[in-house]
Amino acid sequence: MNVYKRLESLGIALTEPAIPAASYVPFVRSGDLVFLSGHLAKKDSKILVGRLGNGITTAQGAQVARAIAVDLLGTLHAAIGDLNLLSRIVKLTSMVNSTAEFSEQHLVANGASDLLAEVFANRGVHARSAFGVAQLPLGACVEIELIVETRPA
Amino acid sequence: MNVYKRLESLGIALTEPAIPAASYVPFVRSGDLVFLSGHLAKKDSKILVGRLGNGITTAQGAQVARAIAVDLLGTLHAAIGDLNLLSRIVKLTSMVNSTAEFSEQHLVANGASDLLAEVFANRGVHARSAFGVAQLPLGACVEIELIVETRPA
């Protein structure tokens, strides 16, 4: 199935990647791999500040991770030009701003993993690590980075 | 030397990789590289819960890391089919559930690094990062991920 039709049926609209205000970029391609920068939790272009285990529930965290995955798709579209050329989501790394007690980083990350599987089916199923960090840039509650594989146009 | 004979001489029995209960998998292959998901500390298939610097010693942590490396070998065997085709352990990342005071993440990680060198000799010597995290999925004390390189069968 065409990935853009799939996105439409899921009600997902892609957005342009934010341009970092520094000496780095949202993605770099090397051979068949594309490395995506860590994308921070946002709503209406504003950072979603907070910490899991302290006022943000696991279910809310999973929704945040799903929204980051949508932002990552926007960056992937900009990187590849045509999402139908994506051959595999290779690796997802999920960094969750966590209290010392919060231990459901994997359930938060599922929000992103599930979306990628919905959009790309088997090609969206990936290797993954999730862990709790002490703090994130601008106080964001979640940060996710990706490595994907593409095939020639 | 045949890797399986080497494992036997070290008294190491491989186990099947655990199948994640989510939209991700234990490994993804891309070209000559295989990316392994973060593997959590376990004993008898149960998560080893705890935090370095608070009741778990560095020596115990290194033993835990060694056991995770054995689990990673089980996943690698499932990924490659024949561990003799592994041409290099490329990169190991070790996330250690740490108090604010515990600063021996490198000595914990050595438990995994040393095992890989014992099993694969020069091909097992890798690039590495180790750091202390605020918390891990299910409260695990250590999580380790790998990137390896293989050659064609």
Next chain:
Amino acid sequence: MNVYKRLESLGIALTEPAIPAASYVPFVRSGDLVFLSGHLAKKDSKILVGRLGNGITTAQGAQVARAIAVDLLGTLHAAIGDLNLLSRIVKLTSMVNSTAEFSEQHLVANGASDLLAEVFANRGVHARSAFGVAQLPLGACVEIELIVETRPA
């Protein structure tokens, strides 16, 4: 421009990579990619101990990150033999030893990102993740790892 002339004009002298006292190495090459181990903050070969948000300012952290980037260049020179063969800094990951309140990991990481762009121009602009960790090996305040792409000699 020749990278070594550029380093000279920036007043940067490369140093030999430190040899880890364990079963890992400062870098591993796989195809066109070189994976560099996490490099710890150092001054005069001694670890720079501390935590951002507790006595180390963001500006100081950025200077530390810049110095780590210089160490990474020394390792890259040892890895590639000729830095002019580097075709792209692909991915930088910056782990910042952070209090629960410190949320300027991105500004710390800029110290390294900016140096790489100064030295390599467009080829130095990379994908990046930065996050706050609970603690680092030997109490270091910052750790940075790299993935770079090279072309044949």
